[in-house]
Amino acid sequence: MSDTLSKIEKRTAYVLILPAVFLVFSIILFPIFANVWISFKEVGLKDIRIPEPRAKKIVKSIKDNPDQLKVIYKLRNSSLILEIRDVKFQDKLPKNFKPINLDERCRVKSNKIYCEFGNWKAKYKENFQILLQSSDGKQINKKEIKTIKPKLTGKSDNILLNTNFTLKNFKKVFFQNEFFDLLSTTFYYTFFGTVGSIVFGILTAQLVNQKFFGRTFMRSVLLFPYVGPVVALAYTWELLLDPYSGTLNNLLMNFQVIQEPLNLLGQKYLTINFFGFDFKLRLALTTVIIFEIWRYFPLAFLFILARLQAVPKELYEAAEVDGAGPLQKFTNITLPQITAVISILFMIRFIWNFNKFEDIFLLTGGASGTRTLPINVYEQGFTISDIGMGSAVSIVIVALLLIFMFVYFKLIGKRADEN
C-alpha cells in the first residue's frame, strides 16, 4: 500500500517539476554546453543563417503574341558559403494557361508546376523561364500571377552541426586578444567594485540602523539605484559626466575645483601629481567602478542591515556598561556579527561583478580601458561577428566562474565545519 503511495508521490513530483526543469535545461544549461561546441568551430555571424533557396517572380507579356506570357524566376542561393542540395520548386499556374517548351527538370500536374533543380552551389544564380500559352485567349491579370508565391525547399549543411573542429579560437583568445590585459581589467573592476559596494553597504547599514527622523524614507531611497532600470541610470550618468555639457564638470569648474573639463568616461589615464610623483589613474575604469558601487551597494546595505537588526541589543548594553566607546562597539560587536554576511556578499557580488555586462556596455561600450571579459564576448560575437571567438571567451568566463564557485563552496563548507 505504502509502496504504491510513494510511487504516486514520485510520479506526481516528476510531473510537477518537469516543465520547470525542461525550460531551465533548454535555456540555461543547454547554451552553456553549446558554448563548448561552438567555441571549437570557426563560425561567423553570417554563417548562422540557414541557407535558403529563393525565387523572385517576374511576369512579362510578349508583344507579338498576346496569347503568351513569360514568367521569369530569378533563382538564387541566399548563402554565400554553403551549398543547398535537392532544391525542389513548386508553383501554381493560372487555370487557363499551359506551359510550352517546358524545361526538362520540370513537370506539370493539375495546374501545378514541379521542378527539381538538384544542387545549388554557394552564390548560385539562375534566371529560370516558363513560357505560358493561353488556352482560351482570355486576358489574365499579371498581378494575380505575381501574388502567387513559389515554394522552394532544399537541404543544406548546418555549419553548427558538422564535425569540423579547430583550436583556432582558443589560440586567438589567449595569444592575440590581449588576454592578460582583459583579465586584469576584469579583476580590477570586479575587486574594487565588490569591496567598494560592501564598504558603502556597511556604512549605510550602520546609518540606517540608528533612529532618526525619516529613517524609513532613507531606507527606500538607498535602494533606488538598485531597483532602477540600468538603461535609464547609465544614460543619466553619461549626461551627468559629459565633459562639455555635463553637470558635474560644469559644477566643478564653476567652483574652480578643476580648470579643464575631465572626460571621465572617455579618458584612459589621468596623471595625478602626488608629492612630486606622477601616478597614472585609470580614469574611465575608475568612473565605471564608481557607477558600479553606486548601483550595487544597496544590496550589501540590505543584507547587512538585516543582520544588524538581528544583533541582540543586550550585547551593546553590556559593552556600554564595560565602558566601550562607539569605535570599540563597532569593531568588537558589530564587525564580528556581520563577517559571515560580508563573506557571502563578497563571493556573490564578486561572481556577479565578474560577469557584469550592461553597465560598462552602456557607459563606455568597453572603450578607454574598460574592456572586461563579458564586454569582449559581445565584441567578438557581434561587433567583429565571430561567433566562435565569442563562445571561446564565454568558455573562459565559465571556467573561471567554476573555479570561484569551487573556492566559495570550499570556504562555506569549512565555515560550516568550524561551527
Place this chain on the structure above:
Amino acid sequence: MKTKSLIYYALISSIFLFSLVSIWKILVMLQGVELKNLNFAIIITLGIAISLLNLLIGEKLNYLIKSTFFALIFTFVDGYIVQVMPIWYNIGIFAILIFYSLKINKYNQEYLASEHSSQIVVFDFLTLFGIVLFSFVILFPFYMMLITSFKTQAALLINPLDFSINFNQDFKELFKSYFVIFDTYKFGRYILISTFVSVGTVIVTLLFAIPAAYAVARLNFFGKNFLSTSILIIYMFPAIVLVIPLYTVFSQLGLRNSVGGLLIVYTATTLPVAIYMLQGYFRSIPKELEEAAIMDKLNWFGIIIKIILPLSIPAISSVALYVFMIAWNEFLFSLMFLDNPNSFTLSRAIQYLSGDAETPRQYLMAGSVVVTIPVLLIFVYFEKYLVSGLTAGSVKG
C-alpha cells in the same frame, strides 16, 4: 572638558555645516543663480565660532533663542559675503542654521568631558553627514533625469547648470519631450510591449515555479537534493555566457525579434530563484493542513490551489514583484534579440534612441523617466514585499 573632544567637536561640526550649506548652495545655483564660490574658509571659521559660542553660552539662554541668534548671525554674515541672492536662498540658509544649532545644542562642557566623547561626537556627525550626503548622491541623478526631460536642447547647451523649470509656459511646451517620444518614437507601443513581457514573465514563471517549488518542498523523489542544490548554482551563471548560443539557436528557429522568445528566456532565467524563494516559504506551512486535505481526497492540484496558494500570498507577491522588476529592467537579452523597432521593449528603445547621436538628450531623459517611474512607484508602494524578494533573490545582479 577634554581638548581632544573640543577640537573634534568644533572641526567636525563645522565641516558638517559646510557640507549642508554647500549642498544648499549647489541646489540654489542649479536654479540659474550665479554663485562661484563655496567660501570654504569663511564657512568653516563661522562654524567653529558658532560651535564654540554654543559651548560658552551653554544653557544660560533658552535653546530656541540661542538657535535663532546663531542662525541670524550666520545668515547676515553669509548674506554679506555672497551679496545679491534671492531671498529664498537666505531663508534656506537660516533654516539650515536652525537645524544645525538644534543639533549641536546637546553638546555642552560636561558632555565633552565624558568618556569617549570625542568618538561619540565623530560618530554622531558622521551619521548626520552620511544621511545628507548619501541622500544627495543617490537622488541627484534621478533629479537630473527628471529636470532634463523638461528642458529644451538650446537651454541645456547655453547653461548646463540651469536646472530651473519655467512653469509659465504652455503645458504642451513643458511636456514637449514626452509628447515627442510618444508621438514620434512610439513609446506608447514600447510601454505596452514591456508591460506585456513583464507581466507575461511573472505569470508564466509562477505557473512553472509553484508546482516545482511544491514538489521540492514536500514530495520525496529521486534527485531531489541534487535539484535543490543545483538551482542556486544554475542561477549563478550569468546571462552573458548564454547569449551567443541562444542567439544562434533563436535565429535559426526564427524566435529572434519576437516577444515570445524574450518571454521564454526571461522565464527561464528567473525560474531558479523563484523556485528557491517559494520552496523556502512552502516548507514553513504546517504539514497537518495538507494531511487533512489528503484525507478529503484532494489531489496535488487541489492541494496547491486550495491550501498552499491562499497561505502563501505574501511569498507569491514577493516573487511576482521581484520577477516583474527583473523583466522590466532587463537589457542584455532585449539588446541581443530585438532589432526590429516594432518589437522593442522600453529599455531597448531607449538604447536605440541613444544610438542616434542626433537625438536630443531631453528625449532620452524623458524616455528614462518613463521607464524608471513604474518600477520606483511599485517599489515604494510594495517595499515590504520587494525587500524580502531582493534579499532572497539577492544573487541577481
